[in-house]
Amino acid sequence: MKKIDVVGAILIKDKKILCAQRGEGHSLAGLWEFPGGKIEENETPREALMREIKEELQIDVCVEKEAFKYAEYIYDFGQVCLTTYCCQLMDGDVHLTEHQNIKWLYSNELEQLDWAPADIPTVEKLIKIKDEE
Numbered sequence: 001m002k003k004i005d006v007v008g009a010i011l012i013k014d015k016k017i018l019c020a021q022r023g024e025g026h027s028l029a030g031l032w033e034f035p036g037g038k039i040e041e042n043e044t045p046r047e048a049l050m051r052e053i054k055e056e057l058q059i060d061v062c063v064e065k066e067a068f069k070y071a072e073y074i075y076d077f078g079q080v081c082l083t084t085y086c087c088q089l090m091d092g093d094v095h096l097t098e099h100q101n102i103k104w105l106y107s108n109e110l111e112q113l114d115w116a117p118a119d120i121p122t123v124e125k126l127i128k129i130k131d132e133e
């Protein structure tokens with residue numbers, strides 16, 4: 001089984017979280033995710049995340065603490081291991097290059113979306129943290 005290490009950004013602005021809908025022509029098209037992507041061989045997870053966010057959303061982010069480690073899901077194309085990081089927007093306006101849509105949602109609204117299966121444990125934890133605040 002091919003193992004695919006993926007990093008995702010939990011980007012928060014005004015208490016809302018950026019959710020991104022995967023574009024047509026990609027795996028899992030139409031499902032929602034945290035923007036990010038596969039870690040390449042020569043990269044640290046943080047470098048990969050900054051690169052992917054720049055490519056996908058045309059913004060610079062500062063990658064802060066790891067949020068949730070290794071949510072795993074076995075798809076027919078391989079096993080995705082998703083680690084998410086809290087990120088801060090540093091510069092730029094969001095322009096979509098790969099996604100078909102984005103939404104900024106409060107954590108209690110996240111369950112409205114049809115998330116990629118690997119993201120569901122992370123989404124549930126985000127909702128739970130908020131409930132406990």
Ligand SMILES: Nc1nc2c([nH]c(=O)n2[C@H]2C[C@H](O)[C@@H](COP(=O)(O)OP(=O)(O)OP(=O)(O)O)O2)c(=O)[nH]1
Binds near residue numbers: 025027033035119
């Ligand atoms: N970026 C990101 N990818 C995710 C998440 N959840 C999840 O299952 N994935 C999957 C989708 C992809 O198969 C893979 C990430 O790869 P990628 O974003 O670099 O892939 P891609 O669209 O460029 O290419 P492909 O998978 O269509 O070949 O991990 C998530 O929250 N963020």
